[in-house]
Amino acid sequence: MPFSEPLKKRLNTIISKHETKRSALIAVLREIQDEYQYLSAESMEEAANMLEISPSSVQNVATFYTMFFTEPAGKHVVWVCRTLSCALRGAEHVEHYMCDKLGVKTGETTADGKITLMEAECLASCGTAPVMLVDDTLEENLTKERVDQVIQELRED
Amino acid sequence: MPELRIIRNYVGIKDSHTIESYMSRGGYAALGKALKMDPDEIIDEIKRAGLRGRGGAGFPTGVKWSFIQRDSKKPIYLCCNADESEPGSFKDREILEQDPHQMLEGMMIACYTINSHKAYVYIRGEMPYGASIIEGAIKEAYDKGYLGRNILNSGFDLDIVLFRGAGAYICGEETGLLESIEGKNGEPRPKPPFPAQIGLFGCPTIINNVETLAFVPHIINKGHQWFSAIGLPKNTGTKIYGLCGDVNKPGLYEIPLGITARDLIEEYGGGIPNGRKVKAISPGGSSAPLLTADELDITLDFDSLAEAGSMLGTAGVTVMDDNACMVRVAQNLAHFYRDESCGQCVQCREGTWWLEKMLTMIEQGRGKMEYIDTLLDACSQMRGTTICALADGCAMPVESIVKKFRHEFEEHVRLGKCPFENKHMGDWS
Numbered sequence: 001m002p003f004s005e006p007l008k009k010r011l012n013t014i015i016s017k018h019e020t021k022r023s024a025l026i027a028v029l030r031e032i033q034d035e036y037q038y039l040s041a042e043s044m045e046e047a048a049n050m051l052e053i054s055p056s057s058v059q060n061v062a063t064f065y066t067m068f069f070t071e072p073a074g075k076h077v078v079w080v081c082r083t084l085s086c087a088l089r090g091a092e093h094v095e096h097y098m099c100d101k102l103g104v105k106t107g108e109t110t111a112d113g114k115i116t117l118m119e120a121e122c123l124a125s126c127g128t129a130p131v132m133l134v135d136d137t138l139e140e141n142l143t144k145e146r147v148d149q150v151i152q153e154l155r156e157d
Numbered sequence: 158m159p160e161l162r163i164i165r166n167y168v169g170i171k172d173s174h175t176i177e178s179y180m181s182r183g184g185y186a187a188l189g190k191a192l193k194m195d196p197d198e199i200i201d202e203i204k205r206a207g208l209r210g211r212g213g214a215g216f217p218t219g220v221k222w223s224f225i226q227r228d229s230k231k232p233i234y235l236c237c238n239a240d241e242s243e244p245g246s247f248k249d250r251e252i253l254e255q256d257p258h259q260m261l262e263g264m265m266i267a268c269y270t271i272n273s274h275k276a277y278v279y280i281r282g283e284m285p286y287g288a289s290i291i292e293g294a295i296k297e298a299y300d301k302g303y304l305g306r307n308i309l310n311s312g313f314d315l316d317i318v319l320f321r322g323a324g325a326y327i328c329g330e331e332t333g334l335l336e337s338i339e340g341k342n343g344e345p346r347p348k349p350p351f352p353a354q355i356g357l358f359g360c361p362t363i364i365n366n367v368e369t370l371a372f373v374p375h376i377i378n379k380g381h382q383w384f385s386a387i388g389l390p391k392n393t394g395t396k397i398y399g400l401c402g403d404v405n406k407p408g409l410y411e412i413p414l415g416i417t418a419r420d421l422i423e424e425y426g427g428g429i430p431n432g433r434k435v436k437a438i439s440p441g442g443s444s445a446p447l448l449t450a451d452e453l454d455i456t457l458d459f460d461s462l463a464e465a466g467s468m469l470g471t472a473g474v475t476v477m478d479d480n481a482c483m484v485r486v487a488q489n490l491a492h493f494y495r496d497e498s499c500g501q502c503v504q505c506r507e508g509t510w511w512l513e514k515m516l517t518m519i520e521q522g523r524g525k526m527e528y529i530d531t532l533l534d535a536c537s538q539m540r541g542t543t544i545c546a547l548a549d550g551c552a553m554p555v556e557s558i559v560k561k562f563r564h565e566f567e568e569h570v571r572l573g574k575c576p577f578e579n580k581h582m583g584d585w586s
Contacts, residue, residue, distance in 0.1 A: 017318075022340040067323045094585060136285035
């Protein structure tokens with residue numbers, strides 16, 4: 001499916017603000033992912049055309065950075081931190097609890113397509129561990145109660 | 158040792174991130190002062206203040222700036238490294254979110270000093286809120302005439318742009334960061350050439366950490382004597398220490414450089430929960446070799462920690478109590494580095510993978526006694542043999558854990574299981 005005109009316009013604005021076309025790649029991929037929830041092979045090829053680079057160099061970058069999805073992802077993405085400071089404060093329990101509540105394994109999306117559960121490496125909020133990033137919002141000092149609330153809110157959205 | 162807030166002075170105050178708040182407390186006066194100074198005079202001031210990079214390496218900032226050939230025919234760039242991702246470090250996030258104009262003013266002064274007219278703030282992708290704050294702060298600075306053309310009628314022009322990453326620890330490595338801004342994988346470049354010669358888009362570039370830049374306006378305002386009188390000789394100024402893990406009051410504490418680990422944990426951290434004792438600490442972000450409970454009287458500054466075989470790094474201190482399973486700690490860290498290795502160098506790509514694999518087997522009771530020496534052998538082969546320091550960052554803490562807690566590894570192998578059972582995972586409810 002080709003990009004819509006409004007998306008193309010936004011992408012061109014992004015590209016025009018960068019020093020070289022290539023240097024706009026990460027911002028362009030973020031914009032496309034915000035629109036479609038993931039980066040399909042077709043959209044990466046279209047991005048490659050706009051940036052005048054090969055589709056393989058777009059794929060290369062899209063698969064290097066963890067925040068890009070090249071397979072369909074959920075409407076919401078939850079990143080649970082697993083690294084040491086959070087692990088010392090129960091991050092493994094948080095992750096297991098999320099998996100049980102959502103009925104998915106880490107890396108999977110709920111059957112209704114609402115929530116993708118991911119493991120994050122250190123989210124730079126070690127003083128308020130355990131933490132998770134829910135779309136654009138950092139959830140700190142997680143408790144079971146708060147995790148339940150967050151899941152409820154995401155399911156209802 | 159009492160807290161001394163220079164950078165964190167206005168944290169928690171309403172609207173502290175706005176330019177109005179910043180200006181109401183003298184913000185951007187240092188820029189006006191700097192624009193009337195000779196760049197060499199500024200470099201001299203920063204050198205004499207003794208400011209050392211707060212991103213991990215502790216390199217003298219004034220010396221770094223002096224590497225730039227200011228009459229270069231190519232454009233000169235400054236990049237602010239806001240890719241804070243080192244496990245145990247969370248100090249830059251607070252500056253970015255709560256008082257970012259200090260850092261922006263520091264960038265402006267740095268740019269004037271090195272004759273740069275274009276600067277980037279590279280913020281990690283997982284900090285969307287911080288990115289929105291920085292975007293707003295940059296706009297405020299343009300509106301007030303601190304960015305753009307002919308700043309404060311000095312004839313100096315400067316643009317600052319925000320660049321958001323997309324999830325990769327390695328982009329905190331300065332040349333990985335440059336690759337990322339160029340729209341590529343964040344794969345570090347061999348050095349030399351150093352970025353000051355060939356950096357962003359092939360042009361001379363300086364990369365400084367958020368906290369480092371935030372100190373700059375304070376030094377310009379108050380002078381090098383003021384700054385160098387704080388802390389210890391050659392380890393001057395305050396440092397934002399991060400305290401986390403098994404401690405009663407985790408958080409950020411700005412203290413003159415040179416507090417002991419024990420005082421930080423006891424006076425500031427309120428000790429260890431449930432009356433337990435310290436088993437180990439990671440003193441400077443996860444890449445630093447660990448210290449044991451017998452080493453807590455070492456002062457947390459650049460030179461003392463280097464002498465003790467560790468490093469201050471980002472001064473993010475992670476505490477592990479005597480319930481912690483050190484095999485599990487090493488395994489958790491190896492997993493991180495394996496996940497974050499860019500894969501360019503064999504020693505790193507394979508080494509981090511094998512360390513995690515062996516540590517997992519030992520933790521699960523499937524390890525053999527000979528794995529312990531194999532771990533040490535692998536660590537030694539990973540050190541100093543790769544393009545960047547990520548492999549070292551994995552090998553150093555793992556090696557220190559194996560050497561200092563070897564008995565725990567042996568016990569895992571002997572018992573055929575983890576002797577700590579589930580206690581090491583931390584409580585959660």
